[in-house]
Amino acid sequence: MDNECLRRLIVAAGGGVADAEIAVKEIGPDAVVPVLLRELLERADFGGVDTTATVLFELDDQCWTITAAGFAPGRTDCEVTVRQELWDLLRGVFGPAAARTNCTRSIRWPDSPAVGRDSAGRFGQVAHFLHRLLAGSTAAPVDLTELILRFGSDKWGFHHYTGHYARFFEPLRDLPLTVLELGIGGYGSPTSGGGSLKAWQRYFHRGLVFGVDIVDKSPLDGQRRTTRRGDQSDKAFLDALIAETGAPDIVIDDGSHRCDHVIASFQHLFPRLAPGGIYVVEDTQTSYWESFGGSASRLSDVDTSMGYFKSLLDGLNHSEFDPDDFTSTGFEKQIAGMSFFHNLVFVQKAVNDEGSLPGFVAGKPIA
Ligand SMILES: C[S@@+](CC[C@H](N)C(=O)[O-])C[C@H]1O[C@@H](n2cnc3c(N)ncnc32)[C@H](O)[C@@H]1O
Incomplete structure (x- = not known):
């Protein structure tokens, strides 16, 4: 996406909910999702965590699979699912602090023994990865x-x-x-x-x-x-x-x-x-x-x-x-x-x- 279009998205993310919704609609969800996922990946500090997790993002009617290596449209066997309205993720990634609420986000874990619920096992690894991945959409302080x-x-x-x-x-x-x-x-x-x-x-x-x-x-x-x-x-x-x-x-x-x-x-x-x-x-x-x-x-x-x-x-x-x-x-x-x-x-x-x-x-x- 060119800088002019990125600037439009960024400015819209700082407006109200309707501004973010309009920008997503006008620019097109297919173009907006990769921009946001790329930001999350580039912002993430995966140092010290296992990076083999696969995460599914369900964003409106868009379905994307993301790993530490990249992302692609489509649903694969993922270890955790993030559901969020696209305008809300836009505000989480590009909005000012007060807009980064991620208020429509829900995180779903599969009911599967492969991931389990053991924080010292696979569940813990995936949870750590997900936390680092989503950090770029929060207003947490940056050093x-x-x-x-x-x-x-x-x-x-x-x-x-x-x-x-x-x-x-x-x-x-x-x-x-x-x-x-x-x-x-x-x-x-x-x-x-x-x-x-x-x-x-x-x-x-x-x-x-x-x-x-x-x-x-x-x-x-x-x-x-x-x-x-x-x-x-x-x-x-x-x-x-x-x-x-x-x-x-x-x-x-x-x-x-x-x-x-x-x-x-x-x-x-x-x-x-x-x-x-x-x-x-x-x-x-x-x-x-x-x-x-x-x-x-x-x-x-x-x-x-x-x-x-x-x-x-x-x-x-x-x-x-x-x-x-x-x-x-x-x-x-x-x-x-x-x-x-x-x-x-x-x-x-x-x-x-x-x-x-x-x-x-x-x-x-x-x-
Ligand atoms: C100290 S490094 C920059 C480091 C970088 N800002 C950082 O903090 O990671 C200086 C750079 O200035 C570039 N440079 C040297 N003369 C220049 C000029 N006349 N105009 C623009 N860049 C120049 C060099 O090629 C070099 O890559």
Whole structure:
């Protein structure tokens, strides 16, 4: 299913029951069921559980068999049956927390000695598998660090970024966001990398995730996960990208880490970020490395990434300056906040046009 259609489903899942029902009807149950089952499988962490179970999903008049390896239409000898109305599973998978009630779901176990009722035997194995499978349709908390480690990104371990990310992103998790990351990972190998894209895709269960890399990473494409090949400093490429993605809500720069690239990408993409959006730059240690265009001595040089971002700070208080004394960076009215951490910068986009206190408070002469 293409991104436009996925977005329609996701938005409908955040509306009322009727919105979800209409979307299922218009897009077609045959097309919707595989999208939802694929999400459940991709979201599931089967680590440590037996993965040989077969589960039957009865969704309206659709019947699908799912195993850890995949799913197919049709009824086979399954060890457990999940019955649910399709609009309800749609809300469970793509809805915000309050909509993920799965209120029409029932789980039926066969009356068969093969599965039995022994939690230490086959019944327990299938129950564990089913629990992990259905976890992707619940509002249970998601541990970003665990996701980053599971999917193989270096955002925790080598670096320690996930705590900061979780603080900024947790309040946004329920929104149908567009997330764009520069730098997919895996460098020269088209089939390697994608760890953070997969983690964002799982973390933002209603998000569309886009990744850019200088190397073709299309083998890593997936549902709600789109890769594009291009140079993060190429303005024409970025324009074409944004025409496709729409205004991103989150941009993460984890690409070349060259200072000129970091600055060029920010200058081009920040104005195209959605209002209320967040722009993140990782690995700012390269700001001090000559080999990346940085310097450990010219700390305020705006050609280095840290020097550049620091130069934007006074703009937060632009309205406190006499206009004749303030040189515009072009960004001061769109940056509402900046946060600096070890090798990591967050820039928050919102209108910054509050104005200062009345002049008499500051003891200025009254005109
Ligand atoms: C550190 S890795 C990204 C890791 C990934 N974000 C993660 O957390 O799993 C950096 C990636 O940026 C890519 N890259 C290097 N120069 C680039 C450029 N100019 N434009 C876009 N991507 C670039 C590299 O090919 C590499 O795959």
